[in-house]
Structure formats: C-alpha cells, structure tokens
Amino acid sequence: MKWSFKVARIAGIDVNVHATFGLIVAVGALEWSGRHGAQGALFGAALMLALFACVALHELGHSLVARRFGLTVREILLLPIGGVAMLVGRPERPLHELLIALAGPAVNVALAAALLLVNGVLGFLPGLTELGAASGPSLQTALLWLLGANMALAVFNMIPALPLDGGRVLRAGLSMAVGPARATSAAAAIGQVIAVALFAFALISGHLVLAFISLLVFLGASQERATERARTILGDVPAGRAYNRRAIALSPCDRVNDAAEHILTTYQTDFAVMLEGEPIGVLTRADVIRALAEGAGSAYVAGLMRREVVRVGADRSLDEVARLMSEKSTPVVAVYDGERYLGLISHEDMAEALTLLQFLPAPRQGGAASQAAPRAQWT
Ligand SMILES: [Zn+2]
Numbered sequence: 001m002k003w004s005f006k007v008a009r010i011a012g013i014d015v016n017v018h019a020t021f022g023l024i025v026a027v028g029a030l031e032w033s034g035r036h037g038a039q040g041a042l043f044g045a046a047l048m049l050a051l052f053a054c055v056a057l058h059e060l061g062h063s064l065v066a067r068r069f070g071l072t073v074r075e076i077l078l079l080p081i082g083g084v085a086m087l088v089g090r091p092e093r094p095l096h097e098l099l100i101a102l103a104g105p106a107v108n109v110a111l112a113a114a115l116l117l118v119n120g121v122l123g124f125l126p127g128l129t130e131l132g133a134a135s136g137p138s139l140q141t142a143l144l145w146l147l148g149a150n151m152a153l154a155v156f157n158m159i160p161a162l163p164l165d166g167g168r169v170l171r172a173g174l175s176m177a178v179g180p181a182r183a184t185s186a187a188a189a190i191g192q193v194i195a196v197a198l199f200a201f202a203l204i205s206g207h208l209v210l211a212f213i214s215l216l217v218f219l220g221a222s223q224e225r226a227t228e229r230a231r232t233i234l235g236d237v238p239a240g241r242a243y244n245r246r247a248i249a250l251s252p253c254d255r256v257n258d259a260a261e262h263i264l265t266t267y268q269t270d271f272a273v274m275l276e277g278e279p280i281g282v283l284t285r286a287d288v289i290r291a292l293a294e295g296a297g298s299a300y301v302a303g304l305m306r307r308e309v310v311r312v313g314a315d316r317s318l319d320e321v322a323r324l325m326s327e328k329s330t331p332v333v334a335v336y337d338g339e340r341y342l343g344l345i346s347h348e349d350m351a352e353a354l355t356l357l358q359f360l361p362a363p364r365q366g367g368a369a370s371q372a373a374p375r376a377q378w379t
Helices: 019-068 094-121 125-130 139-157 165-178 180-205 208-235 256-265 285-293 318-328 347-357
Strands: 004-010 013-018 072-079 082-088 271-275 278-283 311-313 332-337 340-346 375-378
Touching (some): 004 019, 013 019, 019 072, 019 094, 094 139, 125 139, 165 180, 180 208, 278 332, 318 347
Parallel strands (some): 311 332
Antiparallel strands (some): 004 013, 271 278, 332 340
C-alpha cells in the first residue's frame, strides 16, 4: 500500500506500517503526558508500540494458518485503527476459514495468559483494580495494561459481525449447514445490525473511534456480500464465454502510438501481441499510457509488452480466472481451448461480465456487485 514502509519481516511476511500510524503513537503520548509529563509521553508512546506489536502478532496468527491452507500472504499492514493481513485467494473449505479466523484472537488469548502468569509471578495483579490514568508509568502499569488490552482485542474481534473474526467464524459455521452464499448474506446482515447498534452506542457514549470502526464494519459487511455474490455469479460462467472475440491484436513491430489509436477508437483496452498465431506478450492500457507519458509513443510494442502471459483453459470458471488474476497480480489472462489460443480476458471484461450476468434470469438475482477479485483483508 502507498505511504507505508516496512518495519519487520517475520516468517517471510513483510510487516508494513502506514505513515498515519504515527498518529496513534502521538495519541498514546498525549494521553499520558498530561499527568506525568515528558516521562509519561515516552511511556504512552511505548505502550502504543507494544499494543501494536500484539496486533501484528494477531495478524501473523491469521497469516501463518492461512499460508498453511495454501493462501498467499501479501503483507501485514498496521494502521492507526488496527492491523490487516492482506491475503490472496480464499479458504477452500469452511473449516479452513474457521481456523484462519480463530488464529488471530487465539494469539491474543495466549498473550493474555502469558501476561497473567508474569503479572501473577511478579505480584502485580492486585494493582489491576486501581489501573487508570492515576497510575504512574511503571513496569507494573505496562504489564497490567497490556494484559487488559490483549483481553479486549480477543473479545472485540470475536464479536460475530462480519468482517470481524467472530463474523468469519459465524459465516464458516453457517456455511457448513447452508452453503457459502446464504451463510454470507446471513452473516453480513447480522454484522450490519451489530454495527448499527455499536454505532449508536458509540455516539451516545462519545467513543468516536468506536463509531468509526463500526462504520467500517458496516461497509465491510456490504463488501463481503458483494464479493460472495460476484463469486456465485462468476462461478457459473466459463472463461470461454467472456473473452473478446473481436479483439484487435498487435504485432511485435507495431508502435505504442498504434495501440493508443486503437484504445481511442474502440472499447478495447488490452492487446495480445501475436507472432505466428501465438500470443508472445500483452500490452495493457496502463502500459500504453505510461509509455506515452514518457514520450515513448514511437517505441516498438515488443520492447514494452509484458512477456509473461498467464494461460487459462476455456472451461475454467470466471471465478477461478479472477482468483488467478489476483494470485498472479496480472490484469489479463489468455484463454486457451487445449493448445489453441482464443483471446484475452481483462479486469474490464470481468467487470462487464459481472454487470451483465447479474441481470440474467433466475436463479441468479440482481444487485450491485463491485469487486470480483478474491482479495481478502483480515483484521
Ligand atoms: Zn483478526
């Protein structure tokens, strides 16, 4: 993600921090500096960093279990309102989703148990009752505060509101009984009801951060519903139905300006570069615009095209195509019938297919679905 930088790499997974993360550290410092001055500010900042180390470990829990089940972990991103594990692909079975979802809060439960033990051994536990702004910066305050924070993280994330972990657990459980489509719409509806209730509570009690988070939960539930609907629609349609049959192909010795002319005068945005009936590369609209901006309009297509062309069989579903595009980070795939090249499918073609196919007669039903690629953000 833009404006983020790497702070750690654990088990081959990058942990990135968003630039706005500094805000939460400042909030921590501010909160403790009022009563305890400069020392308090340092202590508050350190507490926030420790809290977000726990959040990163929570995301690492999701990530490692997800990787165990064959998903790709793109990164762990820390934002001021929490962490996100960027996973590519989706769990194959409801049980996998259940275990991936539980792994995050399980890390916080384990951390809380360890902190409980440490606090107990050090004789800190009696201080738990008078923990508050009045307690000064000390090891005891820090350890007790982190114990409470990890308990809160586990409990909050297990609220059964999709897309929170508890909502995913609920969806996975329902999936086993009624299938993913109905499970998602039920879990999303429950998630939105809870989000509205949380929002009302947050407004009444003046918790602005909670109000913001409940808004995100509400929108996240809509997104989950749209993604699942897209998956249902696209899962029924073979790639052989959606590729562009009247596509203009480029030759390696065409120029970028030729491609630009095609983009200007047709609806086509991505081009196969063909040599003797075989695609040897792909030139996308983004490639063309970049080349034009650099003043390379007269350059040969062969020098700019993407040489890796991802192949899919014509009988594969568009849902599988979307998954492949996301996994390989490619904007286009080449559709083949056996060894015979048929044409390209791009992100635009997928969006088009989704828009049109949802208006086909039953059993598919309408509604706006916006995102086809199965790229999940686990909080
Ligand atoms: Zn989580």
